[in-house]
Amino acid sequence: MPIDAISRIRRFNRAVTAAVGALDTSFLGRGRPLGAARVLNAIGHGRGDVATLRDYLGLDSGLTSRLLRGLEEEGLVVTLPHPSDARRRVAALTEAGRKEFSAYEALSNGQAADLMARFPRGDDLLRAMDLVATAFGREGIAIEEADPRSDAAVHCLTEYYAELGRRLSTGFDVALSRDPEAADMMRPRGAFLVAVSDGLPVGCVGLKGKGGEVAEIKRLWVCPSARGLGLARRLMEAAEAAARDLGITTLRLDSNSALTEALQLYRRTGWIEIERFNDDPYPDFFFEKRM
Amino acid sequence: MPIDAISRIRRFNRAVTAAVGALDTSFLGRGRPLGAARVLNAIGHGRGDVATLRDYLGLDSGLTSRLLRGLEEEGLVVTLPHPSDARRRVAALTEAGRKEFSAYEALSNGQAADLMARFPRGDDLLRAMDLVATAFGREGIAIEEADPRSDAAVHCLTEYYAELGRRLSTGFDVALSRDPEAADMMRPRGAFLVAVSDGLPVGCVGLKGKGGEVAEIKRLWVCPSARGLGLARRLMEAAEAAARDLGITTLRLDSNSALTEALQLYRRTGWIEIERFNDDPYPDFFFEKRM
DNA sequence: ACACATTGCTGACTTAAGTCAGACATATGC
DNA sequence: GCATATGTCTGACTTAAGTCAGCAATGTGT
Numbered sequence: 133m134p135i136d137a138i139s140r141i142r143r144f145n146r147a148v149t150a151a152v153g154a155l156d157t158s159f160l161g162r163g164r165p166l167g168a169a170r171v172l173n174a175i176g177h178g179r180g181d182v183a184t185l186r187d188y189l190g191l192d193s194g195l196t197s198r199l200l201r202g203l204e205e206e207g208l209v210v211t212l213p214h215p216s217d218a219r220r221r222v223a224a225l226t227e228a229g230r231k232e233f234s235a236y237e238a239l240s241n242g243q244a245a246d247l248m249a250r251f252p253r254g255d256d257l258l259r260a261m262d263l264v265a266t267a268f269g270r271e272g273i274a275i276e277e278a279d280p281r282s283d284a285a286v287h288c289l290t291e292y293y294a295e296l297g298r299r300l301s302t303g304f305d306v307a308l309s310r311d312p313e314a315a316d317m318m319r320p321r322g323a324f325l326v327a328v329s330d331g332l333p334v335g336c337v338g339l340k341g342k343g344g345e346v347a348e349i350k351r352l353w354v355c356p357s358a359r360g361l362g363l364a365r366r367l368m369e370a371a372e373a374a375a376r377d378l379g380i381t382t383l384r385l386d387s388n389s390a391l392t393e394a395l396q397l398y399r400r401t402g403w404i405e406i407e408r409f410n411d412d413p414y415p416d417f418f419f420e421k422r423m
Numbered sequence: 424m425p426i427d428a429i430s431r432i433r434r435f436n437r438a439v440t441a442a443v444g445a446l447d448t449s450f451l452g453r454g455r456p457l458g459a460a461r462v463l464n465a466i467g468h469g470r471g472d473v474a475t476l477r478d479y480l481g482l483d484s485g486l487t488s489r490l491l492r493g494l495e496e497e498g499l500v501v502t503l504p505h506p507s508d509a510r511r512r513v514a515a516l517t518e519a520g521r522k523e524f525s526a527y528e529a530l531s532n533g534q535a536a537d538l539m540a541r542f543p544r545g546d547d548l549l550r551a552m553d554l555v556a557t558a559f560g561r562e563g564i565a566i567e568e569a570d571p572r573s574d575a576a577v578h579c580l581t582e583y584y585a586e587l588g589r590r591l592s593t594g595f596d597v598a599l600s601r602d603p604e605a606a607d608m609m610r611p612r613g614a615f616l617v618a619v620s621d622g623l624p625v626g627c628v629g630l631k632g633k634g635g636e637v638a639e640i641k642r643l644w645v646c647p648s649a650r651g652l653g654l655a656r657r658l659m660e661a662a663e664a665a666a667r668d669l670g671i672t673t674l675r676l677d678s679n680s681a682l683t684e685a686l687q688l689y690r691r692t693g694w695i696e697i698e699r700f701n702d703d704p705y706p707d708f709f710f711e712k713r714m
Numbered sequence: 715a716c717a718c719a720t721t722g723c724t725g726a727c728t729t730a731a732g733t734c735a736g737a738c739a740t741a742t743g744c
Numbered sequence: 745g746c747a748t749a750t751g752t753c754t755g756a757c758t759t760a761a762g763t764c765a766g767c768a769a770t771g772t773g774t
Contacts, residue, residue, distance in 0.1 A: 140549050140556075141535035143623050147556035148439050165760055182722070195762060197723050219721045219770045244432035251558045253651040258431050260551035260558075265431075265438035267542045267551075330434050357551075360544040456730055473752070486732060488753050510740045510751045 144264075162235060167191075169236065171199045172208060172225075176233035180223045181214070208232055263357035266329050273329045273363060275370045280317045280324040280338065288326060288336035292353035299390045300414060312340045312350055322347060323374040327354070327363055334358040337367040339374055347375055349385040352394060364397055372423065382422050386415030435555075453526060458482075460527065462490045463499060463516075467524035471514045472505070499523055554648035557620050564620045564654060566661045571605045571615040571629065579617060579627035583644035590681045591705060603631045603641055613638060614665040618645070618654055625649040628658040630665055638666055640676040643685060655688055663714065673713050677706030 162169070170189055179188050186196045200223055203209040208229035214220035225233055248254045266273075278285050296304035317324040317338045327335035335354040341347035349371055354363045375383055385403070387394055395417060403419040453460070461480055470476050477487045491514055494500040499520035505511035516524055539545045557564075569576050587595035608615040608629045618626035626645040632638035640662055645654045666674055676694070678685055686708060694710040 137539055137545065137549055138532045138535040140553060140623060141538060142531060143621050144552035144556045145535075146621060147559040151559045167761065186722095192762060192764090193722065194724075194764080201723090217721085217771070221722065240433060241429045244429040244436075247432060247558075248428050253558075254428065256554060256651075257558050258428055260554040261435040262431060263547060263551040264555060265435045267538075267544075267548050268438040268442045330437060332431060332434050360547075458731065483732060483734090484752065485734080485754075492753090505751095508741070508751085512752065 162232070162239070167195070168199050168202055171196070172203060172229065172233060173236055175209060175223050175225055176230070176237075182211070182221045182223060185223065203229070259357060262332065262334075262355070265332070266334065266358050266361075269330050273327055273334065273358070273361070273366075275325055275327050275366060277319075277323055277374070278326040280312075280314045282326075284326045284328065284333040285324055285336060288333050288353055288355075289351060291355060292336070292351055295353070296388075296414070300388055301390065302414070304414060312338065316340045316342065317350070320378065323371070323378070325367060325370050325374065327358070327367060329358065335363050335367055337371045339371045339378075339380075341375075341378060341380060345380055346382045346384065347378070347380045349383055352385075364394070365401065368397070368401060372421075376423060380423070382420065384409060384418070384420050386410065386412060387417045387419070388414055389416050453523070453530075458486070459490050459493055462487070463494060463520065463524060464527055466500060466514050466516055467521070467528070473502070473512045473514060476514065494520070550648060553623065553646070556623070557625065557649050557652075560621050564618050564625065564649070564652075564657075566616055566618050566657060568610075568665070569615055569617045571603075571608045573617075575617045575619065575624040576615055576627060579624050579644055579646075580642060582646060583627070583642055586644070587679075587705075591679055592681065593705070595705060603629065607631045607633065608641070611669065613669070614662070616658060616661050616665065618649070618658060620649065626654050626658055628662045630662050630669075630671075632666075632669060632671060636670065636672045638669070638671045638674055640674055643676075655685070656692065659688070659692060663712075667714060671714070673711065675700060675709070675711050677701065677703060678708045678710070679705055680707050 164172075171185065174185055174188055179185050182196060182200070185191075186193060189196070191199070200209060200211060203223075204211065206228075208226060209223050210226055211221045211223045214222050248257075251257050280289075293304060293306055316322050317340050321343055322339045322341035324338045325336060326333050333355075335358060337352045338350040339347055340350050349368070352364060352367060354367070372383065384406070385398070386409075387398070389395070398419050403421045406418050406420045408415075408418050455463075462476065465476055465479055470479050473487060473491070476482075477484060480487070482490070491500060491502060494514075495502065497519075499517060500514050501517055502512045502514045505513050539548075542548050571580075584595060584597055607613050608631050612634055613630040613632035615629045616627060617624050624646075626649060628643045629641040630638055631641050640659070643655060643658060645658070663674065675697070676689070677700070678689070680686070689710050692712075694712045697709050697711045699706075699709050
C-alpha cells in the first residue's frame with residue numbers, strides 16, 4: 133500500500149469524483165438532463181447571450197440551440213434578438229424559469245449545508261477546500277478595485293484584524309489603531325484592491341491618500357489558503373501602479389516585527405526603512421518607497 | 424459577493440469539477456470510452472470478480488458484461504469461471520491488458536505529479552486533499568488487522584513518532600523507548616490494527632501481548648486529517664475486542680501528559696489511573712482497564 | 715450594391731451509457 | 745430430486761450528448 137503524494141492525490145480524485153458525481157446526478161432530481169439544467173443555470177447566472185452561453189458551457193452551436201428550444205417548450209426561457217445586432221439572440225428566464233432556477237440554487241445550497249452538518253470539523257474542512265480550490269484554479273486570481281465597505285473588502289479586513297490579534301503579542305484592537313476613512317482609500321484620493329479567486333476574496337491592500345503626492349499602503353493581507361503563490365507581491369505591484377496612476381510619488385507604510393514575511397517582502401522590493409512617522413501604538417517598523 | 428460556507432463549498436465544487444472533468448476526459452486520451460477504461464482499471468486494481476466489479480463501479484449486469492466482451496475483443500482481458508462457484512466469472516488482464524493498464528496508471532500518476540510540480544505548497548495541498556477526501560468518504564473508514572511491519576503500519580508509526588517528537592517537551596527518540604517486537608503485536612500474542620480510508624492509512628493502534636492474560640495498548644495514533652471523527656475511540660474498541668478474542672482480561676497502557684486528548688479519551692472510556700509499571704523514560708501517566 | 719463573414723438554427727447522423735426482459739447454467743435448501 | 749435462488753449473458757430498446765453540413769438572416773468592408 134503506497135502512501136506517496138501521487139496515491140494521495142488519486143485518493144482525493146476518487147473521493148471527489150464520487151461526491152461531485154452525486155452532485156451532478158442530483159441535477160437529474162428535477163427531471164431534466166444535465167445539459168438542460170446547465171443551460172438554465174447559466175442563464176440564471178446572467179449568461180443569457182447565446183454566444184456567451186456556448187462559450188461558457190463549451191457546447192456546440194447546434195446543441196445549444198436545441199437545448200434552448202427544449203427549455204422554451206417547457207416555458208422556462210424566452211429568446212429575443214440582441215438589441216444592437218439582430219443576428220445575435222439573448223435568452224432570458226420567464227417567471228416559471230426563475231422559479232425553477234431558484235429551485236436548483238436551493239438544491240445546491242442544501243447539499244453544501246448538508247456536508248457542513250455531517251462533518252464535525254466544518255471550519256477545517258472549509259479551509260482545506262479553499263486551499264484546494266485555490267490550487268486548482270490559481271491561474272484565475274484577479275486583482276480588482278473595490279469599495280472598502282463592500283462585502284469582499286469587509287471580509288478581508290475582518291480576517292486581517294483577526295490575524296493581527298493572533299500574531300501581535302499585544303493583541304490588536306481596531307478602535308485603537310487609526311482605521312482609515314473609506315473615502316481615503318477610494319478614487320480620487322486612494323484605492324482599495326481585492327484579489328478574487330473564482331468569487332472568493334483571498335487578499336487585499338489599501339492605498340490611503342490625502343490628495344497630495346504622498347500616500348500610505350495599508351491593510352496588506354493574503355488569506356492562508358492563497359499564501360506562497362506570490363500574491364502579496366502582485367497586490368503590492370497593483371497598489372504601486374494605482375499610486376502612479378493617481379500621481380503619487382512617495383509611498384509609506386508601517387508594519388510590525390511580528391509580521392516577518394511582510395517585512396521580508398518590503399525589503400526585497402525596494403522599500404527602505406525610515407523613522408517612525410505616526411503615533412499608532414501597533415507598528416514598530418516604518419518604510420518608504422519613492423517612485 | 425457572499426463569503427459564507429455554502430458559496431465556499433460551491434466554489435470548491437466548480438474548481439474540482441473542472442479539474443476532475445479534465446482527468447475523466449483524459450481517459451479518452453487512449454481512444455477508449457470512459458466506461459471501458461474504468462472496467463480495465465478496476466480489474467487492474469484486483470477487482471476481477473464480475474460481481475465485485477459491478478458493485479464497485481455501480482454498473483448494470485448487462486452493461487458490465489458488454490464492456491467485458493469489448494475488452495475481450497481487444498485482447499486485453501480474459502474471463503474464466505470462478506474456481507469454487509461455476510456460476511461466477513473472474514476477469515483477468517492479459518499481457519496486452521497489463522500493458523494498457525500501466526499506461527493508464529502512468530497517465531494518472533503523471534497528472535498528479537504535474538499538479539504537485541505546479542503548486543509551490545505541495546505539502547499543504549496534500550494535507551488539505553487528505554482532509555477533504557476523508558470528509559467526503561468517511562463512512563468508509565475501515566479498521567483492519569495488519570502486520571506491524573507492513574507499509575501501512577510503518578507509515579502510521581513514522582508519523583506517530585514524528586508527532587511525539589513535536590509534542591513532547593523532551594523530544595522523542597524511538598531507540599530510547601521500548602519498541603515492541605513485531606511478533607508481540609501479532610496473533611496469537613497480540614494484534615496491530617490500522618484504520619484505512621480508501622487506501623490511505625489514517626490511524627493505528629497496537630495490542631502487545633506476552634501470551635498471558637495481561638496486555639498493553641501501544642501506538643494509538645490518528646492522522647490529523649481524520650481527527651474529530653471518533654476514530655481513536657473506534658480503534659480502542661477494536662483493540663479491546665481483539666484482546667477479548669485473545670482471552671486477555673487486563674489491559675494496561677502508558678501515556679504522556681502532553682497528549683491531552685488521549686488522556687481524556689482513556690478517562691472517559693473506563694480506564695483508571697495506576698502506578699508506574701515500567702521504566703520507559705517518556706510516559707508519565709499509567710492506566711489500566713479490566714474487562 | 716455586392717461579396718463575404720458572422721450568428722443561430724435545423725436535420726441527419728454517431729457514440730456512450732444505461733435499462734429491461736428473458737435465456738441459460740449452476741448452486742442451495744428442503 | 746426438485747423447486748427456487750443466484751450469477752452471467754444476450755438482444756432490443758431508450759436517453760443523453762455531441763458532431764457535421766448546410767441554410768437563412770443579418771452585419772461589414774469596399
